Amino acid sequence: MKKLVVFLVLLLSGASASAVQLISIITGADMAGMEVTATFSNGSSETATWIVTDVPATPVPAGSPVGDFEVYAGGAFGNDWSLTQRGETFGDVDLANNQFFGQWTLSNQTGVTMDGLVIDAFIPLDSYIVFDNIFGVEDTPTSDVGRPFTPASNAVTGVYSNPYSDPDLWGTLALSFAGGFADGSTLNFMADTDKIPVPGTFLLVLVWPVLRIARNAAMNAKQY
Numbered sequence: 001m002k003k004l005v006v007f008l009v010l011l012l013s014g015a016s017a018s019a020v021q022l023i024s025i026i027t028g029a030d031m032a033g034m035e036v037t038a039t040f041s042n043g044s045s046e047t048a049t050w051i052v053t054d055v056p057a058t059p060v061p062a063g064s065p066v067g068d069f070e071v072y073a074g075g076a077f078g079n080d081w082s083l084t085q086r087g088e089t090f091g092d093v094d095l096a097n098n099q100f101f102g103q104w105t106l107s108n109q110t111g112v113t114m115d116g117l118v119i120d121a122f123i124p125l126d127s128y129i130v131f132d133n134i135f136g137v138e139d140t141p142t143s144d145v146g147r148p149f150t151p152a153s154n155a156v157t158g159v160y161s162n163p164y165s166d167p168d169l170w171g172t173l174a175l176s177f178a179g180g181f182a183d184g185s186t187l188n189f190m191a192d193t194d195k196i197p198v199p200g201t202f203l204l205v206l207v208w209p210v211l212r213i214a215r216n217a218a219m220n221a222k223q224y
Contacts, residue, residue, distance in 0.1 A: 023195040024132070024144035025062065027102075028074035028085035029055050030195055031129050035120040036076035036083050041113040041180055048076035053084070066092040066101045080109040083117065089193045090147055106175075106187040113180035121193065122162055122171025128196040130169040133160055139168040147192035149173065156187060169194065 023030075034050035054073035066088050075084030084105050091102025108114045121129035132146025146168055149158030155178045162171035173191060181187065 020142070020196060022140070022142045022144075023127075023197075024090075024142070025069075026089050026129070026193045026195050027069055027072035027087055028053070028089075029072040031074055031085070031121070031193065033123050034076065034129055035123060036078075037118045037120070038078055038081055038108075039115045039117075040110065041115055044112075046078045046081075048078040048082075050074055050076045054086070066090075067094075067099070070101060080111070081114065082107050083119070089191065090145075091190045091192070100188065100190075102190060103188045104191060106181070106189075108181050108183055108185050111183050113182050114177065114185075115180055116177065117175040117181075119173045119175075120162075120171070121173070122164065128164075128171075129193050130164045130171055130196060131160055131173050132168055132192045132194050133170060134168040137168075140165040143169060143194050146194075147190055149189060149191050151187065151189040153187060155179065156181070156189070158189070158191070164196070 029052045031050050032052050035047055036050065037045060037047040039045040052074045054071060056071040060068045060071065070087040072088075073084065073086040075082055082105075084107075085103070086105075087102040089102050089104075091100070093100055106117065121131060123129075131149075132140075132143055133148040134146050135148060136145055138144055143165070149160070151158065157176050157178075159174050159176070160170035160172065161174065163169070164171055
């Protein structure tokens with residue numbers, strides 16, 4: 001039994017580690033398929049699916065300055081409201097010229113107040129998108145460093161949920177507004193994302209519970 005447990009640990013550890021190779025350079029053009037749901041003060045709600053809006057004719061080479069990636073963009077468009085993102089989601093700020101790169105922009109032109117917004121990134125398409133909210137540390141291997149939800153206004157709060165790899169990778173980001181997000185308002189914020197290929201994701205989802213059980217069993221076996 002002990003040998004079987006050890007074998008499972010080695011097999012599944014190797015499988016999960018090799019299967020999940022995250023892509024950390026993500027733009028608005030890489031997040032097609034995400035679902036964004038807005039709720040309003042009149043009790044209504046609407047869900048819009050993320051689409052690609054801008055892609056350059058010639059791809060921007062890897063390692064280029066972050067500002068060069070602003071040619072990539074995407075967004076979710078509802079009835080008179082939208083959420084868009086342009087550039088690399090990790091983003092950057094040029095304080096000397098007061099320029100922000102990689103911003104998300106929420107706009108409300110519906111005529112009613114928006115109560116909240118939920119970005120459901122972890123949708124099973126050709127890949128999964130997750131939010132990476134820890135700055136300065138690569139907690140999950142290959143995820144690179146992230147950036148937490150950083151809004152241009154203190155009147156909005158962002159809460160991450162649906163963990164993929166706690167504490168840094170999350171499938172959902174929900175925005176709530178102090179006093180509501182009024183008609184005619186625009187909000188900019190920063191939030192980093194990563195991409196996970198579906199084959200690696202499915203494999204990890206399948207083996208991770210077994211891996212945890214096998215590891216615990218192996219640890220318990222060592223005590224006897």
